[in-house]
Amino acid sequence: MLTPFALHVSDQDLTALTRRLRDTRAPAAFPAPGWAAGAEAETVARLVRHWGDGFDWRARETEINALPQFTADVADTRLHFVHLRGEGPHPLPIVLTHGWPSTFLELARLGDRLANPSRYGGDAADSYDVVIPSLPGFGFSAPSGVPTHDLWHTLMRDVLGYDRFAAHGGDLGAGVTSRLAAYHPSSLIGIHLLAAMTPPGEPVTDEERAHVAQVARWHAAEGAYEHQQQTRPLTLAHALSDSPAGLLAWIVEKYRAWSDSAYAFTDDDILTQASIYWFTNTIATSFQPYFSHRPFWQRIEVPTGFASFPADLSRPPRSWVARTYDLHRYTAMPRGGHFAAHEEPDLLAADLTAFFRPLR
Incomplete structure (x- = not known):
């Protein structure tokens, strides 16, 4: 049987998220510029501030419910x-x-x-x-x-x-x-x-050999997330399920690295995706296809x-x-x-x- 679905996040959950975001403890300064070592600290801090004070979840909720x-x-x-x-x-x-x-x-x-x-x-x-x-x-x-x-x-x-x-x-x-x-x-x-x-x-073919080599280079440079989610997903899930800033950092790095343009996703696009994972507490279960992959x-x-x-x-x-x-x-x-x-x-x-x- 089909049941119509409408999304509504409670005011209590919104308040709890805002409190966590305002209490975020940023990592200590890291000796690597920009995105070289992962999610850039300045970008994550900016998004955390916007998520906690300025991001209009209710407007996005209305768009989703359309x-x-x-x-x-x-x-x-x-x-x-x-x-x-x-x-x-x-x-x-x-x-x-x-x-x-x-x-x-x-x-x-x-x-x-x-x-x-x-x-x-x-x-x-x-x-x-x-x-x-x-x-x-x-x-x-x-x-x-x-x-x-x-x-x-x-x-x-x-x-x-x-x-x-x-x-x-x-x-x-x-x-x-x-x-x-x-x-x-x-x-x-x-x-x-x-x-x-x-x-x-x-x-x-030479083209196929070049493709295999390219995939190997990509996995060496970008594949750590996949290996973690395949082998020890629960260890990661404890952190990302408890910290919205950590969840955001884990996600935003992928959107930046895998998109053709840094402007393909707006800040509100990224925060809407992160909010869906946060409010449903499903970042851990989203790792299951990696862990159970055969x-x-x-x-x-x-x-x-x-x-x-x-x-x-x-x-x-x-x-x-x-x-x-x-x-x-x-x-x-x-x-x-x-x-x-x-x-x-x-x-x-x-x-x-x-x-x-x-x-x-």
């Missing part, structure tokens, strides 16, 4: 999701899956462009019924022991009544989308990805589209993706980073539309 949101019990898991009905005569149902440290909200700009293309100069015949769930243990969805791809399949088919549908995802969402196609191929008309599974065997590879025979954004941490060449997926479309984007749905929603919506149009 989205049509629901909860449903799926396999004994309470799932939260946005459901945007398409404007056209035959909208294509699609499920969009976010990653970490994102929330469902990061996909809202893309979702509106897909559901209402005529607002953005497109054709209503290309519209979608857009479903944007919160990953289990993220924000307003409960943690679950059921594989996420199975929850999504049940939500789309049995709860919402879509016999066949499309799917898109990046980061963790790309893994969920790939598994959805692997385990439920008859329900998928196609999938669109921003990241791809690693194929078995050695790289076979290597997975399977040849995907569902038609696949792939968009490669130049500032993303995952930019595999076309041949690399085609070794795993039935690749119908590969687009090298002119700009954009890891959070493409928010950074470049027009580019991503256009690519999704071009890929899925012949599959409708």
Whole structure:
């Protein structure tokens, strides 16, 4: 059964957060400039001040509640999701899956462009019924022991009544989308990805070898967060669940490092994402997909589209993706980073539309 969802943080929780922020103890000065050693102290201090005195959570809460949101019990898991009905005569149902440290909200700009293309100069015949769930243990969805791809399949088919549908995802969402196609191929008309599974065997072209080397360099420089969340997430979770400044620092560094532009996210965007994690106390459970991750590879025979954004941490060449997926479309984007749905929603919506149009 679907239950309409409206977000309301109590005045007591807002007051408690403000008190913690005003009592923040900043770290001692560190002998490294700017962002060289992690989240820049001046930036975090500025955001902490704004979060505690000036950030209008109630205004953001109103904006969030303007989205049509629901909860449903799926396999004994309470799932939260946005459901945007398409404007056209035959909208294509699609499920969009976010990653970490994102929330469902990061996909809202893309979702509106897909559901209402005529607002953005497109054709209503290309519209979608857009479903944007919160990953289990993220924000307003409960943690679950059921594989996420199975929850999504049940939500789309049995709860919402879509016999066949499309799917898109990046980061963790790309893994969920790939598994959805692997385990439920008859329900998928196609999938669109921003990241791809690693194929078995050695790289076979110079371009693939360069990609493997680039990924290794990235992990050496940027991958400490992933290793911590895979191996000792609870140790980290104690600190981030108790300190809003610590939670903010952990998140803002990723938004800065993985975006194509420092201006892709406003201060209020960052603080809204951090607030969702804080008020729901879900930073710990958001680490679960890393801790429970098991290597997975399977040849995907569902038609696949792939968009490669130049500032993303995952930019595999076309041949690399085609070794795993039935690749119908590969687009090298002119700009954009890891959070493409928010950074470049027009580019991503256009690519999704071009890929899925012949599959409708």
